[in-house]
Amino acid sequence: MSADPFGTQRLREAVLSAWSASPTRFREDANAEEDLRLGAYKDRLLVELAQNAADAASFGGALRLSIVDNELRVANTGTPLDADGVAALASLRASAKRDTGTVGQFGVGFSAVLSVSDEPEVVSKTGSVRFSAQRTREIPELSKHVAERSGQVPVLRLVWPSDATVVEGFDTEVRLPLRPEIDPEALLAGFREQAPDLLLALPGLASIEVDGSKWTSTDAGDTVVLTGPEGVTRWMLRRASGKLSDTAGLGLETSPEWTVCWAVPVSDSGVPVPLAEDVLHAPTPTDERLSLPARLIASLPIEPSRRRVMSGPAVNEVLAEAAKLYPSLVFGITEMHRTALVPVPGFPRSDVDSLLREKMIAELRTQAWLPGVTESLTPASARVLEIPSDDLADLLSDVVPNLAAAKLAEPEHAHALAALEISRLRAPEIVAAVTGIDQQPDWWRRLYAAIAPFAENDSTIRDNLSGLPVPLVDGRTLPGPRGTLLADEPEFLSDLDVPGLRLVHPDAVHPLLERLGARHAGASELLDSLQEAVERSVADASAGLIVSGLAHAVLGLVGQAGGRPWLKSLALPDVEGDWRPADELAVPGSRFLAVLAEDSPLGLLDPEFAERWSADVLSAVGVLTGFAVIVDEEPIGPEHDLADEDEWWSFGEEPKRVVAVRDLDLVADDKWPDALRLLALEPATWRALQEPGGYTAWWISRYAALDGRAPRQWRTANASELIGLYDPLPIDLGDELAAAAGVRTSLSIKDASDAVDLLDRLGDPERNVPHGVSLRAHTALAGSVDPSELDAPERVRVLSGDAVQADDCVVLDAPWLLAVLPPERVVAALDDDVAEQLAELLDLPLASEAAGDVTGGDLVPWAELGAVVVAAELLGFDLPLEGVIVHDQLTADGQHVHWWVDRQSRIHCEDTPDGLARALAWASDRWIDRHVIHAILDNPDPRTVLS
Template sequence: MAGGYRDRVVTELAQNAADAASRAGVDGRLSIRHDGTTLRIGNVGAPLSVSGVQALSALRASDKDGGSIGRYGVGFTSVRALSDRIEIRSTTGSIVFDAARTRAELQARGLPEPAVGAPVLRLPWPLDEVPADGWDTEIVLNGVGDAAAVVEAAEREAVDLLLELDALTSISLPDVDITRSTAPGPGSWTEVRIGADRWWRGDAPCARWFLPLVGGEPSPVRRDVLRAPTRSDEVLTLPLLVVADVPLQPDRRRVLPGADLSTVATGYGDLVAELPAADRTAAVPVPGLPASGVDEELRAAIIDDLEATAWVPTAVGKPVRPADAAVLESISTEFADLLADVVPGLVAADASGRSGTRALISVGARRLGLAAVVEALSGLSKPPQWWRRIYGALADIVHDTADVDECAALPVPLTDGRTVTGPRTVLLVDGVDLGPIGWARVVHPDAAHPLLQRLGAQTVRPADLLADPALAAMLEDPDYVDEDLVHQVLTVAGAVGGTDTAPGLGALPLASSDGDVRAADELVLPASPLLAVMVSDHPFGVVADSVVQQYGSDALRVVGVGWTFGTVVDDEPTGPDHDLDDESGWWDSVTASSEHSAEPTALIAVRDLDLVDESQWAQALTLLVDRPETAAALRDRAGYTPWWLRRHARLQGTPLGLLRLPEDSTFTGLLDPVDHPRAPEFRSALAGVDVDDADTATDILTAAADPERSVSPAVAVTAHCVLASAAASSRLDVRDVDPPDAVRTLSGTVVDPSRVVVLDHAKWIAVIPPDRAVMGSLETAEALADLLDVETASSVLTVDVVSSGVTVVVDDHPLLAAMRAAVTWLVPDVVELHDRLTVRCEGIVAVTRDVPFWITDDGVLHLSGSVI
């Protein structure tokens, strides 16, 4: 039997000391010291009694109910592994077990010694020694081979022994005194301190449970042994140390087969319920394979007790059974507080960490996913600020696209008081409180959060809201347009941050100064500069002052109330149907000037130009170039706005199309320079090298016929080129132009058309005097003659060469050969060379004159010797 206790000497002696202290009702103290080969173990408590001696000598007898030694008398046999002479000194008397003396007694009686040796612990001998001062009982082991090793073992086991043996409060060793103290712990738990180690101790009906503390925080164990009450060999994987009253085999190493271990877990859940919320899940066994049958049975019993007990901490503070708990992993305290009255049994944030969640699920708690949380939030009526806090809490746990998909049905409060389903259906307006918006799903500003954008909400500007087709549709239906909608639109318009007109809002009804209600695009602002340039009988109304004061001029300009000229923009026009003055004329001019009669591909035009007072065009032009939108309409010379201005706008009574920039010398003397400081910015509306209507052509011809104007030959030629080009290209129908009463000749003089001809060949330049010739481009001479109602030179004049010449082969004449080398297009192989070339012209112009060259109808080139 001693073999089973060979390494349990210290444990068994400590158990005896604890029993003695418990019997006497005192705090147990144990002392273990050595002196060479002598080991001394002292304790306080009930001293040695007769029954105790009987129990010791009977081996398997126990006086648990009346003695001072352990549960089994056999436990004391462990000392035989160390000594053959065991003294038990006590204040009530002392005995000694001595192998040598027993062996001598057997020999004296003629009895043989047993094969296993003398029965040392069967014969107690009286002893006169007393225990050392301060101790009620002292066990002295003599002849211990390595007493120091026993003391060292005692030092290693001291903490466990003080933890396991409740009646023992201190163990004194040669170099240290190890004591146990207690202090209040959480709930019914007690904090136990042994040296530097600390535990929370919980007392259940059939066991004591110890949760280790490291750095003041609970630190569950992963592997230990069953303590009954001292350490056995039954390995456990429970998170707490357990000291339980469990029947063991005599050597105290294994549980007796068939022992009922389920009672050990009784009250375990109640103890866990009294731990701090953050530490309760630490008491749940970690899922895994049990280390033994005993471990398996204890784990099952503990889990059964946990599942049947309301111990899981919840966000509302009331604990519930695991089956009634719902855990959202790593939920924040704020989120848990928000969901406390939304999700029944929601586990408190302190217990929802990753390890805590796993523990709770292992005992039956329900895991919450994001989709379940979103479902729980559906149908709630909460203020926007509450929802923003929800989104802030969710932002910490929404990480990937799968999380985003689970939040697809998340409720979102809107500015109009509704709460709708799905962030992907709503709009965010960053940093602006626009009030209720009736035509769009705009998130309430107090609920706006970056998470919504991550979940699919679209971020828009106030201007984007005004461009919403839904708003345009509402404005088209009188049933939807009321004071609230008007107020909402103007509030959004005030937040646009500019004065650019938003398209499609011109129908918004607004109060005018005369008490009527008119569309926004039929009104102008009271201080509008447009009012100063329009005719007095213009059709616009003036918006009411009260509306201006409430919403501001900028907001009203955004919805289309006039301030300056408005524009019409159409990226795909299909016809002249934009209600612009003389739009059909412009449309026809574009198609007529196109080689393939193509219609305009885009339209950007200034409207209401026909309402400008004739005397206010200088200021009106300044307004046009000041505003980027209207200035843009002036960039394309072929566009509607420059086209209209050239024909209808006037400065000092002159159409813009007959005015030129001062630095443009194309029509110097023929057209007057424009007098306006911003003229370069509307150059497209001034005279150019294109004429595309009869009125402009007539005006240019009239200017050319004015003898008061000083026009250079070059300007005269340019003007005729421009006019002839327009007539030749069909941009101008000559039938719409009355022939002029006078024409400008090549010399710059003004004469009757009957006295001139249009030069239609270069040869006529040498024959016809400049004051009898009109010239443009030779290619368009016929069109110019038709426009001026003047004959071409070739059609009415004849020329004869009257001088005599000689035929010369060009290649044989050095100067002519050189001339042909320089201008091969002009000099043929053979020429008629005259000393003095004289020709006679007959017809409208009759003249005989010397000329440098002439080409006869048969193609012969005649040259005057003077040219070579």
């Protein structure tokens, strides 16, 4: 017989006595074992054996599992088997676990061995025991019971001593001969899967070996490192312990201790690897399913089956302590990975899962663990951006309190934030948060830049940004970009302060604004938007407003967009420090200043201001660098502020365009020669001076002064047809410039003033006017102007060459009348056809109106006059059909004449070469050949014509 150090015989006798005294007790024990084997402890073999090993070791224990001769052997280190342990093994309802809450070595869970063996044996350094279904069936007094249950008997109620010895290096070994239906390899495979979790749940164990595969646990403070065949796994831990309160409802004399441990897998760098599915460990796995990201290992009151938590105050208290501990686990994770440990919303896996999640979320919401832009935040007060932008978060951190770090807006954090009920800061809330705040323009640009990448690809975000504030150059901030202007030339606009102008401050300009409705403004468009401000700038300056920013902005834009007529109103500083319209200022050092009158109203542009801008830019806004030229391609009236413009506008035909030099009236009288030379030097002013019908030449010709007279009162030296009428210009300007300025080069009458001037000169007795000049002048005057526009002259130039009183004078309208009129009474033109118009202009009668008539004579056909026929043949013209009335001696008005035309238009002449020649020339419309005809009639020989 084996030694019996644990008194197994006494234990057997007690059990057999109980079965004999109460036959139902046998059935109850058998049924209880079957329930444990098939129900509560099914699939918990390794869990229960590992728990026993951990209880025995307390710390640093080792557990080894192997198959030897179809026997599962589970060896462990730690406290060896004792009498209490054997008694606990042989009792289905008793346990060696104390009511203080400490854990004993063996408990009811040992019945899990029945899932694989009917002959379990426990071998220890202090002694060994075994259980046997076969030996129990062989007991004679149990034969009736055995027969009733078809051979099924309780296994763990009767214990026998064993002489087996424990394997070297271990203190206790459980040996389980496997029933035939048990697959040893499948059993070991299951153990391998459970080994790492058991090491984590049972801190008393330091290693578990399964058939040569070994897992070890190294506890380094808050981290446990599990090393096994698959590699190394790190778990971050947080532990807490305490005693249950008096209200726990356990009915114990002393309050049991509780322990809580949270564990989460982490990478080598400390990044958590959250769990998706797990079970509650108490401390070994239960059937309470959890959906938490970390594992909870807690000493909770559980049912005897160790599968379910017992409901009651104690469970609630321990779970509440676990929830309080959980944030400390979160704090151990780097900030941006903490949300991975937030239980995400979902259907609870169990009542425990639901209760835990509720308590954990409540704790997490009230502790400052959430990464913020400047400091850690409590989720209950935090706000998270919808847009994951670090730049945006930094900008808004001073505007939005309790703003979470921008990375939390990434999708991987969304479920955690939803579980924590953290307020989202979406585009409308961002707009509301920044509305009304005072920030520098570059702050706004950085805000736009931070939002832009997200608005670019999301129309909803763009729609919600319609009210995004926009700072303007005038200091205002508008609620929304729509209708504002974005400038291309921001360097010119930094100091621009124009009330009413919706121009975005250049330091705030960003492409996002254009996407949200701002209008892109090039230099030209922007310049046009400043027209109103320019036109009131002088008044604003007078009112004390600062207009320097406007001046620099306009000049900068003009360099890109060119000039505008209204820019002449731009207020610019003069040398006195006053602000004047640009077109009333001249650039210092301009050559044309030397030709202006001393009292000229033009000012001088401030020299320092002038140095900042090119002459072309200053000229484009109207500042005078020389004589300015006004160009208007579609004028509608005399509205260009030109001297005497109304008079010019009414002169001749209405102009189709205006190209005019301005400020001509400011030239000093004695500086006009120099002024004209300056006008000729500049292409623009020279073109204006030569503009057909243009204002410039018109005004200069009348109002400029050349040696004391207007240019139109002089003639050029080679203008021979004006000799006697106009004096030659005594100043050397060159014929081209002189002519352009209005100095006369020919006899021309453009208006009534020209006609009056010419008549005055013709009637001036001091002037010696050659006969040809006066005849041509009278011809030009005839029909040149409306006689109603001028008064008839008092004196006229007559054929004698004198200027006489006009009272007794007539206008020659027929050449035959010269024979009866004295030359000192006859005003004549080169062409008789204009006599009537000339007479009307001079208010004189025609000579024919006072002439007499002739009678007598014989009508002779021209063809009967032999010398006449010869003359016509030599000169090659046909003789008139009508004849001529020939007189031996012809008189008219009592005076002898050579030829005449009577009132019936009949031609009369004396039978003399002189009379016949004039009569034939007049009748044949060959008046210019009358002297040649006279010569032929006097000597009808071809040599007369040829010589």
